[in-house]
Amino acid sequence: MAHSDIAERPAGTAEDWTVPQNWDAFPAEDHVTWDALFERQVRLLPSRAAPEFLEGLDILRLSRPGIPDFDELSERLMKATGWQVVAVPGLVPDDVFFDHLANRRFVSGNFIRRPDQLDYLQEPDVFHDVFGHVPLLTHPVFADYMQAYGEAGLRAARHGAIENLARLYWYTVEFGLVRSAGGLKIYGAGILSSFGESRFALDDPSPNRIALDLGRVMRTLYRIDDYQQSYFVIDSFEDLLDRTLNTDFGPLYDALRDAPAIAIDAIVPGDTVITRGTQERADKS
Ligand code: HBI
Ligand code: FE
Numbered sequence: 001m002a003h004s005d006i007a008e009r010p011a012g013t014a015e016d017w018t019v020p021q022n023w024d025a026f027p028a029e030d031h032v033t034w035d036a037l038f039e040r041q042v043r044l045l046p047s048r049a050a051p052e053f054l055e056g057l058d059i060l061r062l063s064r065p066g067i068p069d070f071d072e073l074s075e076r077l078m079k080a081t082g083w084q085v086v087a088v089p090g091l092v093p094d095d096v097f098f099d100h101l102a103n104r105r106f107v108s109g110n111f112i113r114r115p116d117q118l119d120y121l122q123e124p125d126v127f128h129d130v131f132g133h134v135p136l137l138t139h140p141v142f143a144d145y146m147q148a149y150g151e152a153g154l155r156a157a158r159h160g161a162i163e164n165l166a167r168l169y170w171y172t173v174e175f176g177l178v179r180s181a182g183g184l185k186i187y188g189a190g191i192l193s194s195f196g197e198s199r200f201a202l203d204d205p206s207p208n209r210i211a212l213d214l215g216r217v218m219r220t221l222y223r224i225d226d227y228q229q230s231y232f233v234i235d236s237f238e239d240l241l242d243r244t245l246n247t248d249f250g251p252l253y254d255a256l257r258d259a260p261a262i263a264i265d266a267i268v269p270g271d272t273v274i275t276r277g278t279q280e281r282a283d284k285s
Contacts, residue, residue, distance in 0.1 A: 010089050013089060017093075018107070019087050019110055021070045021071075030112045031066025032066075034067045036118065038060075045198060048202055049185060050178050051180065053186075053187055054135075056080075059076045062076075068085075070085045082143070089111075090124075094162055095157055098157070101147060102147060102153070102154060104143070109125045110126065120196075132189030132190065139237065141237040142237045145241045156253065161256070161257075164218040165249075171232045172234070173188065175222075175231060186201060201227070206277045206278050206281050207275075208229065208265065208267060209274040209275040209277075210273055211271070211272035212233060214243060215256065222264060229279060
């Protein structure tokens, strides 16, 4: 999720930072937490999530309720698009994260939030990682985008441009919106796994909603501690993948090096504004 500077590999992790999921070790309360979060989102999202996400959701309805068994999940995902889900203790270093994605392995935190954290937590837990990210990995075009992102990450590291690429991930994979016949829909995992932001991102008058431009987004700051103040909108997953594959990121990073960062709430010349936010939050007094 967030840009990470973790250096030490914890004891008990493999060289690629994975751990056995050890499904049987989750206490019953953890499965109850999953079920509560799952039901709440499944009720909220049919009118809000991208149809490709809703189609992928069924892959999470496994043979047992509660936190999905990653072997069973990976078997289904493998059949759909060749992806797997592997467990990690928490955030992993950027190069490790990119290497997993480039090899079509999605890493998931092997823990779930406490019952008093249902609405908010900063580190990615299994609910965010699996409910938020995995359904779209069943979509062949999105699955390819995620792999391309991992490959781009390994190259960005050599250009000293991980921060630029991390912003692209943030405003697409984590907080992206997509245009559809029925209006804007959510595809970003950070929104889809959040009860509050699933409503805020589409309904609230305060954030900007701006058509995605790769270079623009790569200059845009982001916040990890609150709802976003700008969301970026794609026309389709095909368009996102095409633009990513057809952009030569090396020269783009070179050009961005001297460009100032853009504030999280700013609208800048060249933006295609879909809704201009008031930047006044209804839930803040
Ligand atoms: N580690 N477990 C985990 N999950 C992430 O989403 C993640 C990570 N490490 C790095 C990272 N994300 C991001 O900083 C990259 O997109 C740059
Ligand atoms: Fe995430």
